[in-house]
Amino acid sequence: MMSLIGPVRRAAPVASRIVAALFGGYALAALGSVAALALPMSKPQAVLTGMLASFAIYAAAVVWVFAARSALRAWAGLLAAAAPLLLAAWSVW
Amino acid sequence: MKTDNVKREREQRPAGRGIRQSMSGLHIWAGLLMGWILYAMFLTGTVSYFKDELSQWMRPELAHQAELPDPALVAQRVADELGAIAPGSPQWSMRLPDGRTNSVYAFWRTAGAEGGRRAFGEAAFDPATGGKVTARETLGGDFFYRFHFQFHYMPVLWGRWIAGAAAMFMLVAIVSGVITHKKIFIDFFTFRGGKGQRSWLDAHNALSVFGLPFHAMITYTGLVTLMALYMPWGERTAITTPAERQQLSAELNAFIQPGKPSGQAAPLASVADMVRQAQERWGQDAVGRVTATNSGDSTARVAVARGEAGRVSMSPQYMLFDGPTGRLLETREGVGAAAETRGVLYALHLGRFSDTVTRWLYFLVSLMGTAMVGTGLVMWTVKRRQKLADPEQPHIGFRIVERLNIASIAGLSVAMTAFLWGNRLLPAGLAERGAWEIHLFFAVWALTLAHAVLRPARTAWIEQLWAAAALLALLPVLNAVTTDRPLWHSVTEADWVFAGMDLMCLSLAALHAVLALRTARHRPKPRTVPAKGRGGVIGGALEEGRS
Known part of the structure; x- marks a missing residue:
């Protein structure tokens, strides 16, 4: 069990960034x-x-996701950028 | 910012790992994952700048066209023929010949096509007679063109999505690649030859930086060509009624849509006259396309559209005529600003506006782009080979990349040339002949992959490069034997399509021979870097910056 946690803990941030880049x-x-x-x-x-x-x-989003200091920041940045866009999109929906 | 939470410490960058390292990792992996597809897209796209010439070469039965026929007369002949073979067609459209084509390509919707019946027809017509051309069945240069953005053996939409994903990876690789380079200008003037990895890196840099504006343009505009497929969300939100859809479509293309036919027969007025009116407005050779809806019906409409020659835009400009009377109904010569932007970007990608010199520039810079992707792929292995724990037994990831590189770079040259050999060698009467040319292409490509897997890597490179060189060098010979248009003949006849094709094959053969020789002469230096332990493929590579 312990042997699995190490690689997972190491891979999780990278995986999270990949998901953020592709789908986010x-x-x-x-x-x-x-x-x-x-x-x-x-x-x-x-x-x-x-x-x-x-x-x-x-x-730009993909570059940001991999430039950000941490995976959490990467996601936070995407959400911050999404907020004003969502507001604008809401107005025309 | 620097005093961030401690619990995220583990995923923070190690000291000294700045933005360049992250961007380098992004560049390497975005480039590698789609690299093989991108290489194939780049090379088939590059040759597609000579798609029309390639199509002419692949239909050697069609005589060399010394001078351009009168477009108005050609349009009339083909319109008459279309009226005969597709009576009551809701829509047909023809692309008039220009200096680069010697046939008229037209497609039509079949009248009353329902369910199981094929709803579309397409054919090439002889401008001199208006009849269908009787050349060998082949897709011609259109095969590479279509493969470039939708591949083959799969639904076109899948292919287009894959191409779009690859283009998006390319865009990211370009942006991250530029950020990686702090000395982008100096690097361009640096070439350290004969130094293994350094030389590959310098070559990759020079090819990328010299063509950077082109590479960035071609990648972005490539996405623009299919943007309505990739990003339909705005359209889905805003465009809801048929009228709005019509309005948007009119901003994008000159394909007028048929209304409801009246059922009342009325012959089409003179198409030649309509084309002449357009010629008066835009110039003798400026008419690109003639589209008719409900021809033969009293509701028929004919749109004569301006071609791309002399303007860098694909935006629709057309004169709309009433079919039965030939009366001019409307002239459209402008679209909105965003639509015009899209039209210009689209035109920049296709380069159809080009004169001969511009076309060659397109071809050469695009070839550099192909080499950029190729050198990038090779560099991935060159860089890692020195760090392998045991170079005799590389890990599986390394072996996969190494072998795929061989088949997708050297193997593609072999396969594309084999496609042209198939065009000359497959019997004219073969059923589905055009499809067999394509099957041959893929069969040869698969064989090169098998060969790359079975042979030692270096030997496989050398053998495939020689195979490509030999096939290319012998293609003019094959052409001389199987057609009555050998090189000495085409040069004296000033038939530059055939002469150019033969000379191009010889130049490319020389290029492949040089690459084969250089690969054969290359002696890898003994390993000086001690092998390092590596923590997983992705983790290891992300940690390793640009060295």
Whole structure:
């Protein structure tokens, strides 16, 4: 049992970051693409703006997740970025 | 910030492990995991800049086109033919020939197609007669083009998602790679040849930094080409009615959608006249595509769209005509700012606007991008080989990467050339001939993987590189034997598609021969770094910074 805990404890933060990068990053990018609908422009243009920008958000999120000092901070950063986007997205839902 | 909670101490960076080390780890792993797919996407994408030329070469029966036929007349001929083979088609669309094509590609929806019936048809037409071309059945350069973003032997949507994931990894690898380099400018001018790992690193840096704007552009724009698939959430939220959907679609492409047919027959007015009106507006060779809906019905519409020549944008610009009367209904020449941005990014990726010089630049820089991915993959093994506990018995992870590298780099060259050999050698009457060319490609690729697994790694590299060099060098010979368009003939006839293809094969053969020779001559230096214990594959590599 003890022999298992060591590797798990070591791998957990990395695994957590990988999940944060892959799925947290996508979720943030998707949220950003919806939040773009709150921009003062016509619907088709806002939709396209959101799509165009989403990949930059995704890439930035992934870089952040692995640059952050700890896995917990990585997640916290994603949530902090999501908050204003969620607010904007909420307004157009 | 630095006095953070102690309980998270264990996952904090060790002293001296800064952002460059984390980014280096991210760069290495993002690059490695998708590296093989990215290499194949890069190389097939690179050759796709000459997709039309490749298609011409693969249909040698179609004569070299010395001068461009009148687009208006060609459009009329093919429209007449489409009316005959697809009567009552709800929608057909043709791409008019330009200097790079000698046939007209068209597709059509089949009238009244329901359930089990195939709802689409497609064919290449002869611009001179309007009839379907009678060349060997082949997908031509379109195989590499389609493989580049949707692979093969799987539903296209799966393929596109895999390609999207790979592109996203690429984007992350580019950003993290740039952050890793503190001396990005100086590194570019540094090359330490003959120094093993250093040389690979320098080559990787030079290839990456020189082409950096292109690599970043091509990766991002690649994602943009399929962005509606990858990020549909805004569209799903905002676009809910058919009218809105139509509005969005009109911002993206010139494929007009059919309305409800009246059932009242009415022949199509002169398509040639419509094309001429568009030519007057945009220029003689500026018409790209003609699309008709409900042709033969009183509700028919014809859209004559502007091509990509002379403008760096894929945004729809078209003149819409009433089918039966030929009256101009509408001219669309602008889209919204975001749609135009998307149109420009899309056009930058495809590079169809290019003249010959720009096209070659695209090809060469893209080839450097391919080499960037290739050197990155090789470096992973070069760097780790010195640290192996026992170089005679490397661990399984190392062996997998090493063997996959051989098959996906050298093996792909062999397989792609074998595809071209198949085009010349498979009998014309073979059923599903076009599909067999593709099966041959994958069969040869699988064989190179088997070969890479069975032979010692260094020998496998050398043998496969020589195999690619030989196949490439002999392709002009095969072409001379199996067609009436050998190199001496195409040069004297100024047939630059065929001459260029032969010369390109010889250049690439030389490139592979040089690589094979260099690999054969390379003598790995005796190990100087003492072997270190390693804590798991991922943990170990994340801890190890850029050395």
